[in-house]
Amino acid sequence: MQKENAADAQSAPTTRLRHRKRQTDVNPGTGKPNGSHLLVNDRNKYKSFLIRAYSTVWMIGGFSVIVYMGHLYITAMVVVIQIFMARELFNLLRKTHEDRQLPGFRILNWHFFFTAMLFVYGRILSQRLANTVTPDKVLYRLVSGLIKYHMAICYSLYISGFVWFILTLKKKMYKYQFGQYAWTHMILIVVFTQSSFTVANIFEGIFWFLLPASLIVIDDIFAYIFGFFFGRTPLIKLSPKKTWEGFIGASVTTMISAFLLANIMGRFQWLTCPREDLSTGWLHCDPGPLFKPETYALPGWILKWVVPLQFPWEEISVLPVQWHSLCLGLFASIIAPFGGFFASGFKRAFKIKDFGDSIPGHGGITDRMDCQMVMAVFAYIYHQSFVVSQSLSVEKILEQVITSLTLEEQQALFMKLGQMLQERL
């Protein structure tokens, strides 16, 4: 996470890949007394603060531009981030000596990467792709065929990679090759699970991507700020620069901002409407009951407290989604940091300083994404379990029945529904 990288802030903002071997082999010194690790006592902290702030502003700026441009561009950004993460992680446990004897072995990694991408994005975007090409007969038949045999295609690609792997096994390199094979699988699973859930969230409505991501960013930033000014008590041995003050301050801030941010974001149709196809135009839809404001009269004890301060509102209007975002905020502040601890422990176990150095002051892409990954998976599962069921209504289901089912299937549905209701009565 960010505090680990304060020491390499000395390097110039434009770090070249040549430096990577030197930086990544530095062992974090665990022998020093705990006090000198805390950010409060670090004299170089102001310089590192500026570099980090500079990179942060650029990242947030670029991110906002892409969100403005839409679902397809955000997905493209996610794919690009994925490729860079996979590359960082593939390169992490390579050993150049063995690699020289195994030409073409690296390509196998990218073959599995491509297969995983086809599988994951094919499943998520197949329906939307079909919706995009409905006007054109040829494309529609091609796409429907691909979707029908999608799983078989991906499986054949995987099996060909598997067979290729076995045929390239070389005497005395077995252990290295099997290790690399397992490592490749683990990387692809970690990278693709979270990116597939991220993309699924995006197409349900940019809100469900933007809110969790923002909460993680806020949690990160405020943990750094609270640690910068107030940090005294170390939090966990794995990350010696994290403090309880930073953790608690960030948790409270994150939950409050979750509540407020959901209100702000929930007012934009661009963010709340799901995208049913792969177009890039403006969206208009009925956002559903979650985003319609409901008025709550402020309870008596708050009124007594704020009326003397000339607080103008006696009731507040709350979008129901704000209660959901409180849960998201709770998760982001309590559980998501464990993603960062995992990454710290991993780096310590394999004696590397950072996963890469693409981002000055922050390390590599994986360093930034470690908490986002845990959050993206939670956001998707939360959305599927607790939000989707609430936003269903008779009209929405009818609409789906009319558009997606054939006449025979509709009749079968009608019969089954009739039977079920008769049994209940």
Add this chain to the structure above:
Amino acid sequence: MEEESGSSSSSTPIVRLRHRKRSNEVIPEEDKAGESRLLVNDRTKYKSFLVRTYSTLWMIGGFVVIVYMGHLYITAMVVVIQIYMAKELFNLLRRAHEDKCLPWFRLLNWHFFFTAMLFVYGRILSQRLANTVTADKFLYRLVSGLIKYHMAICYFLYIIGFMWFILSLKKKMYKYQFGQYAWTHMILIIVFTQSAFTVANIFEGIFWFLLPASLIIINDIFAYIFGFFFGRTPLIKLSPKKTWEGFIGASVTTIISAFLLADILGRFPWLTCPRQDLSTGWLHCDPGPLFKPEPFTLPAWIPEWFPWKEIMVLPVQWHALCLGLFASIIAPFGGFFASGFKRAFKIKDFGDSIPGHGGITDRMDCQSTPRISKL
């Protein structure tokens, strides 16, 4: 695969776990001349043949009994096999020294195992479980609630395991613990992917489980037999006892038996009907167009003396040919993978539960690939 374990057949049929350390650490000597390794020339081969045959008969016998008993019992058998496979594989890369410093670390593996089982079987069997409890109002509501929040429950359990892992990280043990964590995930993925597809196949109709499994067994047995009598040319450096004669002979036999077996198996509703709930009674259903015989005119190049001009073919037999092709050509790669793996980590067998064959994983390695392909 089987040929590798030939030398461990000298142990008694009742193998104790105490022997495992000794037999696992024998490193196959690769310096011997290729010739002396082929099964044709192995003088002790008749004794090992008997031991293997004995175990094979027991395994096939037990298998047949369970298939007769039904879908739920086959699923239970799959679950039991899974548990043993996972136990073998979990124990494979343990190091006793590190484990002494990490109490409860083994429990974490089983926590993830339980979570994976809940997730995988919950997804596959949820609809059928709901169909079983429709009669009882209270159970139905309970089961529907569990199904609705199934993914959230499993995710919650996984996150607990994840946090437990991070909180149990001990200085100087990081690398071992991360390695074990990754190893656990790989094992669970391999074991559960193939068992999930197996169970899904079973409930679509026992036929779709029995046919692929039988084809692999037939392929194995005939590769061994052809290698026993005719094997001369080594097939792949990874498994020095496999030969091209065995491979080709087994492929032809497997494809032919696929065609014939599909015909035999396709005539029983017990095997071809899907099971929509978790009951255990007899099944009656309309098996569908795949299992209705259609007349097939033999092509003109068949000689005049052949008695039948038309044969009744179930359409499913053509599908069975594809399965047979896959079983004979690709599935052995599962065995090669296991051989390479054992060679890489210098172990003789995954375990020794089955005399003459090694552990459960040694038997199931080829079964993994066709399972998944079936779906």
